[in-house]
Amino acid sequence: MKSLLLVCLLFSTSIFAQSDIENNSRDFKTINGLLRAVLKGVTNKRGEVRNWTAFRNLFLPTCTFTVVNHNDSLFKPLETFNLDEFIKAVSQDSDEVGYTEKELGRITQRFNGIANVFQGFVGVDAENNKQRGVNSYQLVLFNNRWYVANLVWTLETNGAKFPKELLGIRENK
Numbered sequence: 002m003k004s005l006l007l008v009c010l011l012f013s014t015s016i017f018a019q020s021d022i023e024n025n026s027r028d029f030k031t032i033n034g035l036l037r038a039v040l041k042g043v044t045n046k047r048g049e050v051r052n053w054t055a056f057r058n059l060f061l062p063t064c065t066f067t068v069v070n071h072n073d074s075l076f077k078p079l080e081t082f083n084l085d086e087f088i089k090a091v092s093q094d095s096d097e098v099g100y101t102e103k104e105l106g107r108i109t110q111r112f113n114g115i116a117n118v119f120q121g122f123v124g125v126d127a128e129n130n131k132q133r134g135v136n137s138y139q140l141v142l143f144n145n146r147w148y149v150a151n152l153v154w155t156l157e158t159n160g161a162k163f164p165k166e167l168l169g170i171r172e173n174k
Contacts, residue, residue, distance in 0.1 A: 013106050023169070029146035030058070030140060031118055035059060036125045039149065040102050040122070043091060047099035047127045060084055060149045061063045061141070069155040114142040121167030130162035135167060 016112050023165060042056035066087040070078050105121035118138040123129050132174035136158040141150050 018098050029148075030117065032111075032147055035140065035147040035149065036104065036118065036120060039109060039138075039152075040104060042133055044101045047076075049099070051092075053092075056088070057084060064149055065151050067095065067134070067151075067153045069153065070156060071159045071161060101125045105133070106171075107169045108166060108171045116140040116147075119164075119167060121163065137162065 028034045038055075042051060042059065045051050062084065064084050065076055065081055066084070067079065067081040070080070101124050102124045105123055107118055107120040109116055109118045116138075118140065120136040120138065121133065122136055123131055123133050134154055135174075137153045138149055139151040140147050142148075153159075
């Protein structure tokens, strides 16, 4: 019981520490708005610097980002980043060439202030290289706004077929 109380206390402390977040933003009020803002945050034109302050406000400070690489030619099959590491990696990889990520569809399941979202996406760089994949979000609702608690994604590689059910929007409230 003490462990559960400690976890709850730590979670609420990290949420309250985010005093710089504007809770009245439309981006945070709905899951749809939050996911649009995440995709907007990772999208940039060639040479354009993203608004990382706005991007940070979409996530819990303890958020993790994990990519599952099923491509045999990649060095790391599983890689996890904290928020700062993710921003640094994305900046290094795409600030100069540009990158656009668009939603293809999603499945959302919610219960009592938490939500799991599977989102199909297509990513396109400035040279028109395309790659489809799936984002898996864990979201929390706190103080009338949604936060991304964790994000895991993988790409359509090694013969894995893109799930047809992620080519539309379905929501379980």
